[in-house]
Amino acid sequence: MQTFLKIGIFALIALAGYTLFANFAIPQVRPAPPPAEEETIGAMGMDQYIALGRKIFEGKGTCTLCHNPVLAGRAPSLTQMHATSEQRLNDPRYKGKAKTGEEYLRESMMEPSTFVVAGFGKAGTNDTESPMPQINGPAVGLKPAEINAVIAFLQTKDGGKATVPLPTGADAAPAPAAGAAEAAPAPAKTPEEALGKYACGACHKIGAFAGAVGPDLTKIGSKRDEAYLRRAILDPNADIATGFPAGVMPQDFGNKMTAKELEMLIKYLKAQKG
Ligand code: HEC
Ligand code: HEC
Known part of the structure; x- marks a missing residue:
């Protein structure tokens, strides 16, 4: 009977000890509730914006149709673009309006003929006309917030810093819905x-x-x-x-x-x- 009581008391103390230990010594991990939909779109972080930029670069933006290793002789390599974009501003041939690397990248996409990388111009134009389409024009049609996402991707993929603002309000690019399967593009009607x-x-x-x-x-x-x-x-x-x-x-x-x-x-x- 005595032994039984001793074991009982010991068990109670041990249990109390574990309970205290569990409550005070181990950080209580509780899964955070999933954020509401509006919250994810409104508060797209820079990492998400860069990921969206990569997706556009490789898909809808059509960039990799030309900027890819196989076609290195036809379109310039875009590695180290964060450094290259700033060097272009000091090139004696540069006559554009950009004052920063970010502005150079935007100008390269929206007005490709402003500065044509030597040797990559349209045949017979002595590098005064670019064969690259205007990315905001009819062939590709990216919106300003999508162009900024691509800029953020180009700036950061080789170790530079993203300088573009995050999208806000009406011009916000569609946030990639977490886990949502990509819908197959609809067949063209015309x-x-x-x-x-x-x-x-x-x-x-x-x-x-x-x-x-x-x-x-x-x-x-x-x-x-x-x-x-x-x-x-x-x-x-x-x-x-x-x-x-x-x-x-x-x-x-x-x-x-x-x-x-x-x-x-x-x-x-x-x-x-x-
Ligand atoms: C049809 C082919 C083609 C497509 C599509 C294309 N480019 Fe280009 N791109 C070129 C060529 C050719 C040049 C070099 C001539 C020039 O400077 O415009 C160039 C130049 C550039 C430059 C300047 C590079 C430098 O070293 O100064 C950037 C930046 C650039 N492209 C980004 C893009 C991005 C981003 C996309 C997609 C949104 C894209 N390009 C789509 C052909 C293309
Ligand atoms: C990344 C650039 C690129 C894209 C995108 C592209 N083409 Fe081409 N296409 C070319 C080049 C370069 C040639 C010439 C070399 C050859 O004949 O393959 C060509 C050749 C052709 C020819 C043969 C022309 C001739 O005179 O013999 C046709 C037709 C054609 N393309 C249609 C299309 C159609 C339709 C699409 C879209 C569904 C398309 N191309 C997309 C680059 C492209």
């Missing part, structure tokens, strides 16, 4: 829409677009038949237009386009007779 969706106009002169990396397509219909056009889109390296480089036009349209989009584009191109 050939013009398809040209935009697949960024054909970033590289070609066609419709409202003035791309200059690939051949002018405004008279293509009088030169090529439908079979050629189909092959040119699905297997661009099968025939290489004279005077243009192989391997620049994306090779994966066959996997991305719906059959209807493809046929619409072929008919549209066939009708382009200048």
Whole structure:
């Protein structure tokens, strides 16, 4: 009986001890409630903004169509852009309005011909005209808050500091919904829409677009038949237009386009007779 009581008292003391220990010595971890939706959009942090910039750079912005290691001879490498952007301001050829690296990056995207990196100009223009599309123009159509996100990405990806303001209120870029699956882009309803969706106009002169990396397509219909056009889109390296480089036009349209989009584009191109 005595032993039983002793064990009981010991157990009580031990239990009290553990309870105290648990309450005072171990920090109480309680999962934070998930933030409300408006809170995440209104309070997008710089890290999130930079991540959005990377997403735009690699996707919607079409930047990696040209700025990629395979095409290093056609579009300049954008590594160390935080340092390069400031050096450009002191280049004797620089005649633009930018006063800071951030302004240079914005100007490079919105008015690419203001300063053309030596050796990368449109053929025959002696580096006075850039083949890069205006990123806020019809071919790509980024909004100011999206352009700032790309600037933040370019500034920080090689160790620089982001200097752009975070988006506020009406101009806020859409916050990537946490965990939400990316919706597949809707099929284009018109050939013009398809040209935009697949960024054909970033590289070609066609419709409202003035791309200059690939051949002018405004008279293509009088030169090529439908079979050629189909092959040119699905297997661009099968025939290489004279005077243009192989391997620049994306090779994966066959996997991305719906059959209807493809046929619409072929008919549209066939009708382009200048
Ligand atoms: C159709 C091809 C093409 C696309 C698409 C393109 N660029 Fe360019 N970009 C170029 C070429 C060519 C140059 C060099 C000529 C010049 O200075 O404008 C250039 C120059 C630049 C420069 C200046 C580089 C320097 O060293 O001073 C920046 C910055 C830049 N691009 C960013 C972008 C971003 C960001 C995007 C996407 C939002 C983009 N580009 C999309 C072709 C392209
Ligand atoms: C990143 C730049 C780029 C993009 C984006 C691009 N192209 Fe091209 N395209 C080229 C280049 C460069 C050539 C010339 C080399 C060759 O024939 O592959 C070309 C060739 C062509 C030709 C053959 C022209 C001829 O005279 O033989 C057609 C047609 C064409 N592209 C249509 C398209 C369509 C339609 C799209 C969008 C769905 C598109 N391209 C997107 C760069 C591009």
